[in-house]
Amino acid sequence: MRVLFVGDVVAHPGKRILKNKLRAFLTEHSVDACVVNAENVAAGLGVNYPSVKEIFSYGADCISLGNHAFSCPDYLRFADSECKVIRPGNVSEAWPGYSCCLLDLGQKGRLLVVALLGQVFVTPMADSPFRYFQDHINMWKEEYNPTNILVDFHAETTSEKGAMGYFADGKVSLVLGTHTHVQTADETILPCGTGFISDVGMTGTMSGILGMEPEASIRRLADKLPARYTAADGPAEMNAVLAELNIENGKCTKIERIRIYE
Numbered sequence: 001m002r003v004l005f006v007g008d009v010v011a012h013p014g015k016r017i018l019k020n021k022l023r024a025f026l027t028e029h030s031v032d033a034c035v036v037n038a039e040n041v042a043a044g045l046g047v048n049y050p051s052v053k054e055i056f057s058y059g060a061d062c063i064s065l066g067n068h069a070f071s072c073p074d075y076l077r078f079a080d081s082e083c084k085v086i087r088p089g090n091v092s093e094a095w096p097g098y099s100c101c102l103l104d105l106g107q108k109g110r111l112l113v114v115a116l117l118g119q120v121f122v123t124p125m126a127d128s129p130f131r132y133f134q135d136h137i138n139m140w141k142e143e144y145n146p147t148n149i150l151v152d153f154h155a156e157t158t159s160e161k162g163a164m165g166y167f168a169d170g171k172v173s174l175v176l177g178t179h180t181h182v183q184t185a186d187e188t189i190l191p192c193g194t195g196f197i198s199d200v201g202m203t204g205t206m207s208g209i210l211g212m213e214p215e216a217s218i219r220r221l222a223d224k225l226p227a228r229y230t231a232a233d234g235p236a237e238m239n240a241v242l243a244e245l246n247i248e249n250g251k252c253t254k255i256e257r258i259r260i261y262e
């Protein structure tokens, strides 16, 4: 099974590069399943219904979200009707929507996509992702009978992400970090066969900070004054990971970082 996972899509530049590049990439690389983290697609914070439909139309099979899942509160009313859009599972039971999604690819396998949220340096909204994983891993396998499991671990620190990688090693096919918007160069296959990267990176413009105009960050950090973030514009890049998964034993056999430019 060949899987493409696309890192946090940010605002219009992120959507634009997906629109122009994603389909051709999926065809060229014979991708069987495409998962896109889109938590920043709506002007940089959150997700909205039209953008969800757009991203599916560009080739995504599943959309995952993170701490900004409901930063656009309007999306709350759509969450229960979109079973292929998932938000982290280890959160308040009040959150609507889904925390995992099964992609049935026929002879290519059955990929279960799971979203988890970290606790370190993230606005406190998550229960322990480790305990949640431990409590759910057997249920995921029994209920969905997947050949492979992909975990989108949306977290800030490389240490928490590394810990999740080793914690889940051999139990899932992929642990892919998201949230920091900066791609890390540590992709690897862990000792028991789980493909891992600390952060996939983002899909949007690099003309700014994390896809946003720099002024708000400077005002907040240098001047210690409040400021509203606005999405930056400029040439975009798509940061992603391409992985090959064995559907017989669930192991990752290849993991590769991808950066595509406009």
Ligand SMILES: [Fe+2]
Binding pocket: 008, 039, 040, 066, 179, 180, 181
């Ligand atoms: Fe993000």
Ligand SMILES: [Fe+2]
Binding pocket: 039, 066, 067, 068, 154, 178, 179, 180
């Ligand atoms: Fe995030």
